[in-house]
Amino acid sequence: MEINTYVYYYQLIQNENKIKESRTLLEENGRKMNKKNALLETKIFEHKNVIMGPIGLLSEYWQQFHEYKIVKEAKFKGEQAIILEAAPKYGFKLNQLSGKIWVKKSDFTILKTEWNQQSIENYDKIGELAKELGAKPLITLVSEYAFEKKGIRFPSKYSIKEVYILRRGNRFLRSRKTVIYKDYQFFTVETDIKY
Numbered sequence: 554m555e556i557n558t559y560v561y562y563y564q565l566i567q568n569e570n571k572i573k574e575s576r577t578l579l580e581e582n583g584r585k586m587n588k589k590n591a592l593l594e595t596k597i598f599e600h601k602n603v604i605m606g607p608i609g610l611l612s613e614y615w616q617q618f619h620e621y622k623i624v625k626e627a628k629f630k631g632e633q634a635i636i637l638e639a640a641p642k643y644g645f646k647l648n649q650l651s652g653k654i655w656v657k658k659s660d661f662t663i664l665k666t667e668w669n670q671q672s673i674e675n676y677d678k679i680g681e682l683a684k685e686l687g688a689k690p691l692i693t694l695v696s697e698y699a700f701e702k703k704g705i706r707f708p709s710k711y712s713i714k715e716v717y718i719l720r721r722g723n724r725f726l727r728s729r730k731t732v733i734y735k736d737y738q739f740f741t742v743e744t745d746i747k748y
Contacts (some may be wrong), residue, residue, distance in 0.1 A: 558582055561591065563734070592733075606696050606708075607663040609650050610639040618645050624653060629665055630699070633658040640669075652694075662706045668694040679715075688717035688725065700737055707735045 566573045578591035609615055620643075624636040634655040641651055649721035651672045655665040670676065670692035683690045692715055699709035711732040717725045 559593075559595070574666065584701065598609070606650065606668075607654065607698070610654060610666065611663075626658070627655070629655045632664060634664055641672075648724055657700050660704070662701065663698050663706065664706070665698065666696045668696075670694065683717055684726075686717050688718065688719045691716040691718055691724070700734065702737070702739065707737060710734065 556685075558580075559578060559582075562577040562579055564575040566575065576591045576593060578586045578588035579735065580586055610619065618641060619639045620641075621636050626633065626635055626637050629668065631661060634657055637654045639651050639654060641727050650668050652666055652668040653665060656662070670679075670690065672690070679690050679692060692713065694713050695711070696708055697710040698706035700707040711734075713728070713729040713730045714726070717727060719725055
């Protein structure tokens, strides 16, 4: 398996109701870079707006399309959590993520989401590849939210494990991607226009 390491300076910029992501590639496999507006180096999986993941499952707007149930209670990294499952309501076929959400019991913040593989944006490509391999896909997508500021949790880790189960039950690990978020900086820019 090919292993690559990339270091990005990532910005999430909100201007009124618009949100924009920006990445500068700082390092590729140990070599210093300074590539502005760089795309995240991936082959199959899209990776964008991870900070918005819980909103796509739990916001007031998306609640009308999902059914929710408590799956169980569990500990996650030492925190007591309730695991909720958000699945599309019967009769709805969403082009929207669904999955399980670990909610911290003490303050209801999101600790982790585990996405349903069939709800990801380009699942059809994965299905085609699985067919070529004569296998079943087993894609694990997990977002963790360990960084907290003013009661809001931000991504700390995003991982994808792309596995295919072959006819005889053997597993073929095709790819693994881990994105670590750290060294958060927060700032507000205000402007005052005078005529």
